[in-house]
Amino acid sequence: MTTQQQPSVAEAIGRMVRDHPDRPALESARGVISYRDLGERIDKFTAQLDVLTAPGEFVGIEAVRTPGSIVAMAGALRAGRPFVFLDPRDSVASNRTKVTSLGVRMVAATPDGSDEPQLVVAREEWRGAEEPSGIPAGLDTAADQGGIGYAIHTSGSTGEPKCVLVRVGPLAPMIRDHVRVLEVGADTRTLQFARLTFDGCITEILWTLTGGGCLVVLDETQLGPGPVLGGTLERYGITHLKTTPFALTATEPTEAMRLRHVINGGGACRQAVVQKWSARAAFHNAYGTTETTVCNFLTGVLDPAECTESVPLGDVVGDCGYEVVPLPAETGDGTTATTGLRGELVITGESVAVGYLTARGLRRFADRDGNRVYRTGDIVELRDGQLHFVERLDRQLKVRGYRIDPGEVEIAACRLPNVVEAVVTAEAHEEQEAGADALVCYYQGTATAREVRAHLEGVLDTYKVPSVIQQIETVPYTRNGKVDRDALRASRTRPAAPAAATPDEQVLALVRRLTGVDDVSLDDNFFDVGGDSASAVILVNKLKELGWMDAGVRDVLRADRLRTLTDELRDRSV
Template sequence: MLSRDLPIVDRIDLVVREHPDADALATPERTLTYREFGKYVEEFALELERRTAPGEFVGIEADRRAGSIVAMIGALRAGRPFVFLDPRDSEASNSAKAGLLGVRLLARCLPGQQDPDLVPARWATAAGHSPAGLDEVRSELAYAIHTSGSTGEPKCVLVRAAALVPVVHDHVERLEVGPGCRTLQFARLTFDGCVTEILWTLTSGACLVVVDESLLTPGPVLGGTLERFGITHVKTTPFALTATEPGPGTALRHVLNGGGACRPSVVRRWSAVAAFHNAYGTTETTICNLLSDPLDPGSCASEVPLGERVGDCGLRVDGEGGRGELVVTGNSVAVGYLAEDGVRPFGDEYRTGDVVEEREDGLHFVERVDRQVKVRGYRVDPGEVENAVCGLTGVLDAVVVAEAHDGGDAAADALVCYFRGGVSPRALREHLESTLDPYKVPSVLTRVEEFPHTPNGKVDRDALRADRRAGAGGGSGGDPVLELVHGLTGIDDVTLDDNFFDVGGDSASAVVLVTRLKELGWVDVGVRDVLRADTLRDLSERLPERSV
């Protein structure tokens, strides 16, 4: 067994010596053996050492080609920290990233080219540029990675090389990676998740499979890619795992969920064909902090634990009763953010902004601190409600947000749940009313076929709200009162025999209902009429009588 402290490049060198004829890197065009891969890496590292100074950042064009992987490992071997730059990003974005880090040279490769060329970066910075504090940490660094910017401007994170070693070691052991295994390189190279995929593979003698992004589209395309290339190990997103069905010819042995909350339906689906793991980490804490052992669907019927520690990190929950913000401590914490005014160090700990809860089977994700909402005078964690929604068999995924009852731009006065799955909104409401405190039960339950996503893979909540607003008032048999109630509660099988408050109506939505009834001509209608109506039939029958 390899020492847990053996550096990454030494691990790869050992594999090259012990398994020279094994497949190291496969693309649709060509497969490189470890002997060939090692030769390309060595040549690139020597060129990098000749043309750059120790600790100088090198840019790597983030193309899905063998040369990008060669450049990454070559940079690690040469002791030159790297940053992936996506040619699809704007010139201004790449110029800012390269300029901040002092990038002069860009590693790029042409189609079919295995060994990358070092060319002057189009965004090369002026000689001698170095933000305050960067020179002091250059020798420690492996790479810089930029956050997605989903909560503001993207930030540049500096990650130490030494912190990668135990993280990769733990992945190799827990995922049983070795010769004969094949990992699909799924994450974009500008996302830090790619680093563990690449390194757990190449440090263990397995084969890294790199394909065009068009072959990674969640659904039948991704399912076909997994089978066609004989993939045994894959780490991908909740969206991809919910949209993709494992095929009958799968060779999968280990599947990992990463980048978002894992749902019980995903565990049930994928654990039927492979050992299924949940993973958790942040860009600021060396990729991954928690990785579960293979999960048992029976033990994850309602919620999914985050897993056990990986790498050299400590964990602390700041809050009462085992519930609060997760704080990561120890060597896994990255150096800090790099800004124009210099390095902003994290120190010995990083506050993740994630609310978690300690239970008998480990930590469970609850919600982002900045996503907590206040509705009806109560503070609610949407993630807690989402977990309860997904605990009902038949629900695939859920998103809970605070919105206006009618989906408009008024102040948020309702908890709205969008969900995917075969259950009815009425059955879901009954489940939630027996599971959650009354103030946590969403007022509106809206079933959708698919969740829209932003370019960086996050659920597009604005698009969900726009779709609900556009579809308000449809699907209840033409009765105007039923149409209104359907739009306000999401119950698609609402009938005239239902009571407004039994199907999700509340004081806030009653006011909206009254406003809509006035627009239909019942000018003197009031909330008291809604309160006194035993069923919606009472309102429906009075509407034509009282209209002017």
């Protein structure tokens, strides 16, 4: 069947209301709402929309964790009113931008956690000087106005807020594939984990309500990664969970959990996470972009034994197509060569969103022939018929003349059994230096820095092995769930030499500072522990500061051990 002949997500929810009225549909701290009750609440809200808004008009939904917000979303989909979630905790300026650009007049509010949303006039501080029109500026085609399901705002990797208009039609086949793969049914209990302003919430809400399961909606205080989330999963008997790499790393599965399907989403999936959660439930990896219909790829049940190298993105879901556009690979001498199996992932087909709504109008995701196309900016590899995520294009690094995909190094580090997560950055060896002359690997796990280095030297080209390898307790994340690389750089330890240290001790402290290896001894070779050409120059300059004025890079290169270097320099100064 074509997308037009298949039931929409709103119709699928309506079918569950008719066929299974007594099943629990929503559960919160206030109690349980059956599918019959859900249908009645959707009917009431749809009636409000019919009276107070026009077809194609955007409505706001306050992004608070209540059953009322879920009812408002389902009602908007049934009434053909595109929606946008507005989080009262976000800045006034942010919400004003959303309201004014989309022409939002009315907002669904759920005061005091009500289960029944009420349409009210948008807050005065969110409205601009002009009266909202109800129709987004620059959106003037009837086809677009009737086909949009929601707007989602993303800053992506640029930091500049962008408004994506997503079509409603492709939601249905994408959600049906989730219902099938995740075996959603009457005994499904899905935890509504994602913030409502993140499009990840769309899949977990809709696969549950179109599949006849129960969506558990709780306050964020019960969702904190770690023991809090673990307790919630046990207490509410959650069977289906889609969450982030951070939450999966920080939370430990227990025998008291009733989980049947766990899905990694919103970031690269690591091998250790697959290993840990597969012992408790069927584990899946998912991939999608905000500029498409939420999710593009979803794996079947992953076998940890087949995920030792990296974790695949999965099979296509919904009306999605893709291409891998080869990228020129820069080599050390400045020449380029086509990588073949590695390239930028380009999403094609019906799942591609309408485009970005900008102050200058609608910027469509289409090629010159009008075909729906979105270049993701993600580098992937096609191996054995499976796509594997490598890195963001805009995160490629250039260190010492080589272009490096940090994701490739991170994946390689995570192949070591005792490494849970790894993040690679380019930084200066010394804080006072300009530029980035060192590849730095921060890792979480019980392996030592020496073990990580030895492992990487065995699986990577020499120029890709980080100069500095530093163990950390946890990986810091931003509010948007992205790795906080600025916080990592700020946390990098650069031990200073003891005030009354001997020359040998000062040299050891300096080498530890340059490499991140905290147990360096005089019997170590400088380059074996992470020294490179750039750090060798710094080492020589520091040796001169210690009084060895005739020290040179050649001395460092020739010394088989640090002891040999310091003994030779000490002999010269006698």
